[in-house]
Amino acid sequence: MNLLIHTGGFVQTNGYILANDDGTCIVIDAPAGIAEFLKANSLKPTHLLLTHQHFDHVDDVAALRADGARIYAFQAYAPDIIMEKRVQEMGIPVKIPPYEVDEMIGEKSTLEIGDHHFDLAHVPGHSPDSLSFHLVSESFLFAGDALFQGSIGRTDLPGGNHELLLDSIRQKLYILPDETAVFPGHGPQTSIGTEKKSNPFCPAL
Numbered sequence: 001m002n003l004l005i006h007t008g009g010f011v012q013t014n015g016y017i018l019a020n021d022d023g024t025c026i027v028i029d030a031p032a033g034i035a036e037f038l039k040a041n042s043l044k045p046t047h048l049l050l051t052h053q054h055f056d057h058v059d060d061v062a063a064l065r066a067d068g069a070r071i072y073a074f075q076a077y078a079p080d081i082i083m084e085k086r087v088q089e090m091g092i093p094v095k096i097p098p099y100e101v102d103e104m105i106g107e108k109s110t111l112e113i114g115d116h117h118f119d120l121a122h123v124p125g126h127s128p129d130s131l132s133f134h135l136v137s138e139s140f141l142f143a144g145d146a147l148f149q150g151s152i153g154r155t156d157l158p159g160g161n162h163e164l165l166l167d168s169i170r171q172k173l174y175i176l177p178d179e180t181a182v183f184p185g186h187g188p189q190t191s192i193g194t195e196k197k198s199n200p201f202c203p204a205l
Contacts, residue, residue, distance in 0.1 A: 004016070005017070010092050010094065013031035013057055015037075016028040016142055019041075026113055027048045028051065029050060029057045029058075029142075030050070032059035033060065034060045035063035038064075039067075045064050047070050047072065051133070051142060051145070051185060053073060053074075053077075053081040054081065061096075061099040062097035062098065063097075071099065075129050084096050116137070119134040120133060120134075122168075123172050124164055125163075126165055127153075127159055132173060138181075140181050142183050145186065146165065147173055147184060147190075149188050152165060152201045174195075179192070
């Protein structure tokens, strides 16, 4: 398995690709351009895991679903969370094609896809539907916009809650081993140990 990263869209959102030797892949989040990135690398998406449904993470969901990916998210397609109209009013010309969620994860704690085992956590605070995906075998955590290198997700958007986000990080992410690699929705990777020691917005208690 190889881990590839595509960063795209107006706010430089990270999408992660777990590529198998046979050319199939699991995708985490769907920023603009990731469908073309997969085609350019001769990769076939079979599953798309959404950390949350903010506009910048779902640009290419419909395209990946058309290419055969099965869509997993906390809840059904949620225009109120996507915020397309709100973002357009801010002057960002986004247009998100509607899509269907094939499997709603909700409060499930695990997900098995082939040989890959993910531990799941609902980590609200940035968005009410935020999920993290911990790929146990590789000690990879796909954290969405909950936890960043030296920062945390913004909480001033609809459904955001600062204290709830801090609780989510401390109770559900900081419990992972320090060596766990954190792959965030924006910016460079970090680790659980690093953030527990030095994150100025969410120090470990």
